[in-house]
Amino acid sequence: MICPVCGSNNTGKVGSDEYYCANCLLEFSKSGRKTQYFYIDEEGSSVLLKNKTAAKKMAAMIQSDQTEGTSILKGKHAFKVY
């Protein structure tokens, strides 16, 4: 699965139609032609992002945040692995 946000193939399946991108640290789900984008907050819950533009912004924010060494995503890997 290619990440629809960043185009990386560094993704993993985390649910029946859910994928996680290890590059932009977002989750996305596909159902039919519809793709939804999620950001995982520090409690580990999925926050739905409005659209792909919002997802790209969030990915950029997460990445710049990481390079600064302070993560807003402390619990980001708390999602369920099936």
Ligand SMILES: [Zn+2]
């Ligand atoms: Zn990505």
